[in-house]
Amino acid sequence: MEEQYRYFLMDLQLFADDGMGEKTEKATPRRREEARKKGQVFKSTDLNSAIILIAGSVASFMAFPYMVNNLKSFTTLYLLQRTQQDFSNDYIYFMLLEVLIIMGKMIFPIFLTTFIVALLITYLQVGFVFSGESLTPKLERLNPVEGFKRIFSKRALVELGKSLLKVIVTGYIVYSVMRKHYILFPRFIDMELIAGLQVLSSIVFEMAMKVGLVFIIIGIADYIFQWYEHEKSLKMSKYEIKQEYKQTEGDPQLKSRQRRIQRDIAMQRMMAEVPKADVVITNPTHFAVVLKYEASKMEAPVVVARGKDFMALKIKEIARMHGVVIVENPVLARTLYYNTEIGDLVPEELYQAVAEVLAFVYKQKKRVV
Structure with a gap:
C-alpha cells in the first residue's frame, strides 16, 4: 500500500500543471550516464586553446637557448668543418637527415609540453570518455534545412561573437606591444643575430602571454556557456522521468x-x-x-x-x-x-x-x- 501511495503521489507530481513535452526537469543520473556513453559531454575548446597557447609559449621561451645552441652547432658544423665535402647525392641525403634530426630536437620539448597539457586539460574537463557514436554517419547532417538552422543558431552566433572578440583582442595586443617596443626595431640592424633573436623572442613571448591570458578569460566564459547548454540539452520532461522510473524500478502496479x-x-x-x-x-x-x-x-x-x-x-x-x-x-x-x-x-x-x-x-x- 505504501509503495502504491508513493507511486500515486509521483504520478500527481509528474503530470501536474506542466505538459508532457516540456523539458523542465534536471537530468537524472541515468540520463547523464547514457549521454556520456554517447560522447555527449561538454568542454570548452577555447579554454583548451588558451592554456595550450600559454604552455607552448612558455616552453618555447624556456627552450629558446637550447634551440639557439643546436642551431649554432649545426651552422658551425656545415659552414666551417664540412666546406670541403663533396656535394653528392649521398651527402645531400645525409645532410637532409641531419636537418630533420636537428629540427626534431628543437621542436620536441615544445611538442611534448603542449601534448601533455592538452591531454591534462581535456581530462580535467571531461574525464576519460571513449565513444564511437560521434563518428557514425548521420543522414540528418546532410539535410540543408538542418544545416541552415545550425548556421543561424544561438550557438553559431556565440561562436561568431567569440571569433570576432579574439581577432579584435589579438590585434589590439599586437599593436600595443609593437608600439611599446617600436624603438627597438631600427636597432636590430646593429645587433648580433643571437641578441636580435633574443629580443624578438621576448617581444613575441610578451604578446603570446597577454593574448593567452585574455583567451583564458574568454575560455572560462565559454566553459560556463557550454555547461549551461549541455545541462539544457539534457533536461527531461516529467513524462520522460516517469518512463525512466518505470524502466529502472519497474512499474509499481505491475510489481x-x-x-x-x-x-x-x-x-x-x-x-x-x-x-x-x-x-x-x-x-x-x-x-x-x-x-x-x-x-x-x-x-x-x-x-x-x-x-x-x-x-x-x-x-x-x-x-x-x-x-x-x-x-x-x-x-x-x-x-x-x-x-x-x-x-x-x-x-x-x-x-x-x-x-x-x-x-x-x-x-x-x-x-x-
Missing part, C-alpha cells in the same frame, strides 16, 4: 500485481500442507501454527504453515475439514509464530512443550481408531 500473485501461490502451497499435518496449535483466535513430524525423516517437528487473524481462521477451517487435530495453547502458539518461519524446525527450547502436544494428538488418534 504489486506480481507480489500479489506470488503471495497467492505461496498461500495455496501453505494451505495444501495443512491436511497433511499432525497438529494445529492456536491461541485460539489470533494465531495458528501447523506442525508436521515424521520420526524417520525429521530431526524435529517442522512448521509447515502459520497465520494470524483471518489466515489463522482459514487454517483452522481447512484443518477441521480434513480431520487435523487443533490444540489450543496460547503461549506456545504465540511463541512459535514469532520465532519461526515456514519450513523451520521447532526451536530446541520448545521441544518439551511440542512433545507434550504431539503426545496428546497421538492419543487422540488412537482413541479414534
Whole structure:
C-alpha cells in the first residue's frame, strides 16, 4: 500500500500543471550516464586553446637557448668543418637527415609540453570518455534545412561573437606591444643575430602571454556557456522521468500485481500442507501454527504453515475439514509464530512443550481408531 501511495503521489507530481513535452526537469543520473556513453559531454575548446597557447609559449621561451645552441652547432658544423665535402647525392641525403634530426630536437620539448597539457586539460574537463557514436554517419547532417538552422543558431552566433572578440583582442595586443617596443626595431640592424633573436623572442613571448591570458578569460566564459547548454540539452520532461522510473524500478502496479500473485501461490502451497499435518496449535483466535513430524525423516517437528487473524481462521477451517487435530495453547502458539518461519524446525527450547502436544494428538488418534 505504501509503495502504491508513493507511486500515486509521483504520478500527481509528474503530470501536474506542466505538459508532457516540456523539458523542465534536471537530468537524472541515468540520463547523464547514457549521454556520456554517447560522447555527449561538454568542454570548452577555447579554454583548451588558451592554456595550450600559454604552455607552448612558455616552453618555447624556456627552450629558446637550447634551440639557439643546436642551431649554432649545426651552422658551425656545415659552414666551417664540412666546406670541403663533396656535394653528392649521398651527402645531400645525409645532410637532409641531419636537418630533420636537428629540427626534431628543437621542436620536441615544445611538442611534448603542449601534448601533455592538452591531454591534462581535456581530462580535467571531461574525464576519460571513449565513444564511437560521434563518428557514425548521420543522414540528418546532410539535410540543408538542418544545416541552415545550425548556421543561424544561438550557438553559431556565440561562436561568431567569440571569433570576432579574439581577432579584435589579438590585434589590439599586437599593436600595443609593437608600439611599446617600436624603438627597438631600427636597432636590430646593429645587433648580433643571437641578441636580435633574443629580443624578438621576448617581444613575441610578451604578446603570446597577454593574448593567452585574455583567451583564458574568454575560455572560462565559454566553459560556463557550454555547461549551461549541455545541462539544457539534457533536461527531461516529467513524462520522460516517469518512463525512466518505470524502466529502472519497474512499474509499481505491475510489481504489486506480481507480489500479489506470488503471495497467492505461496498461500495455496501453505494451505495444501495443512491436511497433511499432525497438529494445529492456536491461541485460539489470533494465531495458528501447523506442525508436521515424521520420526524417520525429521530431526524435529517442522512448521509447515502459520497465520494470524483471518489466515489463522482459514487454517483452522481447512484443518477441521480434513480431520487435523487443533490444540489450543496460547503461549506456545504465540511463541512459535514469532520465532519461526515456514519450513523451520521447532526451536530446541520448545521441544518439551511440542512433545507434550504431539503426545496428546497421538492419543487422540488412537482413541479414534
